[in-house]
Amino acid sequence: MSSPSMAASLTLPSTKPVAKRSSIALSAIPEMSESASSAGLWRVAVEVPAALAAAVEAVLGPHVETMAVMEISGGTATALAPSATTPMVVEGFTQRQPDRLVIEAGLAGAMTSGAPPVLRIEDHGERDWLAENRASFPAIDVGRFHIRGSHLGAPPPPGRTVLRVDAAAAFGSGSHATTAGCLAMLARLALGRRRRRVLDMGTGTGILALAAARLWPAARLWAVDNDADAVAMTARNRRRNAVGRRLTPVHWAGYRHPVLVGAGPFDLIVANILARPLIDMAPDLAAHLAPGGRAVLSGLLVHQERGVLLAHRRVGLVPVARRHVDGWSTLLLAHVKKRRPEGRRWKSVGNNLP
Ligand SMILES: C[S@@+](CC[C@H](N)C(=O)[O-])C[C@H]1O[C@@H](n2cnc3c(N)ncnc32)[C@H](O)[C@@H]1O
Structure with missing residues (x-):
């Protein structure tokens, strides 16, 4: 699965600029099919320190069609290489309704210590997001x-x-x-x-x-x-x-x-x-x-x-x-x-x- 443009894959932290939270990353969506352009759309998001982002990415991956890892704060451009504690959001979008229980179980299993992070699932409803996305480019x-x-x-x-x-x-x-x-x-x-x-x-x-x-x-x-x-x-x-x-x-x-x-x-x-x-x-x-x-x-x-x-x-x-x-x-x-x-x-x- 690819990350949207301007997003950083934590597997290559030093090679891609990190997107700021303000740039909500729908840029991978034009690659989805035209026929599905007005289907449902769910956003799945988890906020964690950068050190845990790769583990969360691995859990969310099978449940979403596109995913991004982004720095949360409006921070300055110097935050190109996030430290282990930099707050990040791992977010994905899917056209199939995500199964909350399965994802939460996956998150719990992926944490080596402490409570699992909070899972947010937002229903973005039936929107012609392809047209919206095109208009934004x-x-x-x-x-x-x-x-x-x-x-x-x-x-x-x-x-x-x-x-x-x-x-x-x-x-x-x-x-x-x-x-x-x-x-x-x-x-x-x-x-x-x-x-x-x-x-x-x-x-x-x-x-x-x-x-x-x-x-x-x-x-x-x-x-x-x-x-x-x-x-x-x-x-x-x-x-x-x-x-x-x-x-x-x-x-x-x-x-x-x-x-x-x-x-x-x-x-x-x-x-x-x-x-x-x-x-x-x-x-x-x-x-x-x-x-x-x-x-x-x-x-x-x-x-x-x-x-x-x-x-x-x-x-x-x-x-x-x-x-x-x-x-x-x-x-x-x-x-x-x-x-x-x-x-x-x-x-x-x-x-x-x-
Ligand atoms: C900031 S983007 C630049 C893209 C385009 N050239 C531009 O100017 O808009 C950097 C690109 O370099 C690639 N990249 C990073 N490290 C690389 C390496 N060691 N060898 C080849 N490509 C690399 C990334 O995957 C990414 O696509």
Whole structure:
């Protein structure tokens, strides 16, 4: 079962931004069937400290069709990696009436100590939630890009770079500041030289790879994600945008997949993940980036910039530009070429494949 976009699966706590409670997560629902769009809908929710969220998730899983784990407080964006005591809500939605007794028994069995947490079941009644959900995903404009879901009928406005992106459980609708920051950096890069081999690390819906495909029509693209649902969504969005075989979705964690080693070095890598994985993956990024290539990084908060820059400087990448939106930072880095001591030839720094 997949978590809605912007929600954190606690099995990968350091890799996905955590949704705030205010963003009630119905975004997985467009994947349910059209015919069932006006069926009943129940919300099943349990509030627990983060340490217990995975256990509760496992209990609720078989009883719901879509599930999310979200931080409860309005908290600041710094709560990206919840501590064990951070209050979380594990919530799911189902079209079948949930069996309270069975779920409560499951919760009681899952607790190693203390009383089982309170189970809330809300009947959301017969609503055309598909129509409601679609209405809550209007087309959005980010710089030169016009991003629209496949549910929108009217033709897109002329003169814009159109991206047809469905998100469902994957991250990357275009509305998040980190995605918008990357799109702006890509548009800026498109004013310069052409990119031929582009890698999107942590592709989500594939939105950044698709944007690159539009900006550089001759480029080949590789879009990597460690989440199988995201890779499937990228493949679907590839079809919707008629990008074809120019874009290769890859289900993998990080850079060390034979396909990527064979496809590289890339002249552009874009990675919108989070600060910690960006830092950890800096040597691999440098190893796959061609000399003179560019990297667009996002998913880091402004106060995390120093650490991310330092990790990349160490492997030969220097800052070229940055953009701050809503406390998030997007960086443009260049892979420098260094003169050899004898001063004759150029060589890349940190560009040895593992
Ligand atoms: C914040 S989302 C970015 C999605 C999209 N690129 C965007 O800009 O909107 C990060 C994505 O990276 C993926 N991810 C996290 N760690 C990863 C790793 N080590 N290797 C590959 N993908 C990873 C997550 O599954 C998620 O889809």
